[in-house]
Amino acid sequence: MWEWWRKNKAILLGLLLLLAALLWYSVSLRQQKETNLFEALVLRVTGPAQSVLTDAINGVAHIWGNYLYLVDTAVYNRQLLEQNSALKAELNQLKEISLENERLRLLLEFKESQPVQTLPARVIAEDASSWFRTVMIDKGSADGVLEGMPVVVAEGVVGRVIRNGPHESRVLLITDAASAVATLIQDSRARGICRGQGHSLNFDFVLRKEDLKVGEPIITSGMGGIFPKGLMIGHVKSIDRLEFGLFQAIEVTPSVDFPRLEEVLVLLRQVDQ
Amino acid sequence: MNRILIYLVLAGMAVVVQSALLSQLLPGGFKPDLLLILVIYFGLHERTWRGACLVYSLGWAFDVFAGSFPGLHGFVLLAIFLAVRAVVSRVNAESSLLLMGLVLLGSLLQGCLTIFALEFFVAEGNFWPMILGPLPFQVILNMLAAFLLLKLALWFQLTFLPRRYVPGLRKLDSHHES
Numbered sequence: 001m002w003e004w005w006r007k008n009k010a011i012l013l014g015l016l017l018l019l020a021a022l023l024w025y026s027v028s029l030r031q032q033k034e035t036n037l038f039e040a041l042v043l044r045v046t047g048p049a050q051s052v053l054t055d056a057i058n059g060v061a062h063i064w065g066n067y068l069y070l071v072d073t074a075v076y077n078r079q080l081l082e083q084n085s086a087l088k089a090e091l092n093q094l095k096e097i098s099l100e101n102e103r104l105r106l107l108l109e110f111k112e113s114q115p116v117q118t119l120p121a122r123v124i125a126e127d128a129s130s131w132f133r134t135v136m137i138d139k140g141s142a143d144g145v146l147e148g149m150p151v152v153v154a155e156g157v158v159g160r161v162i163r164n165g166p167h168e169s170r171v172l173l174i175t176d177a178a179s180a181v182a183t184l185i186q187d188s189r190a191r192g193i194c195r196g197q198g199h200s201l202n203f204d205f206v207l208r209k210e211d212l213k214v215g216e217p218i219i220t221s222g223m224g225g226i227f228p229k230g231l232m233i234g235h236v237k238s239i240d241r242l243e244f245g246l247f248q249a250i251e252v253t254p255s256v257d258f259p260r261l262e263e264v265l266v267l268l269r270q271v272d273q
Numbered sequence: 274m275n276r277i278l279i280y281l282v283l284a285g286m287a288v289v290v291q292s293a294l295l296s297q298l299l300p301g302g303f304k305p306d307l308l309l310i311l312v313i314y315f316g317l318h319e320r321t322w323r324g325a326c327l328v329y330s331l332g333w334a335f336d337v338f339a340g341s342f343p344g345l346h347g348f349v350l351l352a353i354f355l356a357v358r359a360v361v362s363r364v365n366a367e368s369s370l371l372l373m374g375l376v377l378l379g380s381l382l383q384g385c386l387t388i389f390a391l392e393f394f395v396a397e398g399n400f401w402p403m404i405l406g407p408l409p410f411q412v413i414l415n416m417l418a419a420f421l422l423l424k425l426a427l428w429f430q431l432t433f434l435p436r437r438y439v440p441g442l443r444k445l446d447s448h449h450e451s
Contacts, residue, residue, distance in 0.1 A: 014355045039336075126296035
């Protein structure tokens with residue numbers, strides 16, 4: 001017995017270690033709602049480095065684009081002079097639009113009457129893995145950001161905060177496979193769940209009897225308890241009425257351009273009236 | 274202790290470069306998994322128990338930057354490390370081709386283990402299409418990154434540390450041996 005143990009000790013201990021890791025992973029899945037001390041520490045240590053690296057890259061790109069890479073500058077200059085003339089004409093039109101904008105601004109004041117405060121944040125890094133869709137923002141618990149808070153841009157919903165350090169947080173994008181948002185079709189009011197598929201979304205649990213059209217806008221329903229009602233998610237890209245089953249297969253194009261995400265708004269908790 | 278510190282710094286750099294630099298340079302959200310390459314390197318040149326503890330800790334730290342499931346990468350990277358340790362005594366570790374082969378197999382194993390851990394333990398979400406679809410491209414990207422890192426590491430050693438023994442590097446490419 002002892003001889004057998006000695007012979008297979010490495011394999012058995014290796015398997016035991018692997019099993020322990022799997023068990024710990026399984027247990028931690030049920031306790032993942034809050035940022036633990038280890039995660040907060042790692043975020044605190046690496047957040048500034050990511051921020052510095054992003055600034056350095058932008059600085060190098062700025063110097064390269066503005067001072068070094070000046071091929072075809074003369075041609076661009078002539079084109080720009082022509083554009084300048086055209087833009088002067090457009091400016092007159094824009095004055096008219098400006099007046100219209102003034103009227104629309106009054107409508108937007110409605111937003112300020114909402115009991116939700118917003119916090120602007122900058123995207124400082126993306127997910128370190130190719131298989132998941134998260135981003136890091138430069139605001140954290142010290143700025144009032146908590147886990148579960150929705151993150152949006154003018155075009156629509158970005159995602160929700162899943163981890164937060166003192167000065168940075170990680171946001172799970174709605175295009176991640178782990179994301180599910182309670183939504184509805186704006187026109188027909190058909191309800192469903194939008195799940196991430198990497199670059200697009202699937203609109204699940206929409207009954208086959210619902211008459212939907214490609215291009216229809218999809219908004220949050222407010223039923224999930226995370227996102228307020230009425231935020232834009234995207235538009236119906238394709239509809240597949242399956243021959244069997246209760247539901248349709250609907251693909252959705254998100255309204256947010258995720259690869260070009262730079263600034264976002266965190267919707268802070270509703271202020272008690 | 275110094276070596277562990279160097280490993281931790283390298284791993285930290287790998288994660289920061291992956292999330293802040295490569296994500297801006299490469300299209301489609303793709304980025305090579307530099308930490309996987311590092312773990313395979315640990316598998317070739319570290320002792321089992323010390324390496325396993327290091328890799329598991331790095332996996333947990335990586336989860337802070339990737340995905341939304343704490344412990345996932347700890348489990349996946351530990352399994353890959355142990356798999357490398359299991360085969361390392363049976364193969365010729367003095368070959369850079371071996372490292373490339375292990376990166377190929379490690380990337381495939383990483384994909385399979387990630388799918389297993391997500392599909393069997395997470396109730397919500399349809400993960401496998403997001404992993405299986407881009408997996409071939411990810412494998413090629415990882416191998417390319419491993420090749421470039423190997424060349425860079427050999428150049429670094431020959432230029433700055435010609436008389437120092439760096440684990441693996443002198444062995445990995447006999448072309449540079451004196």
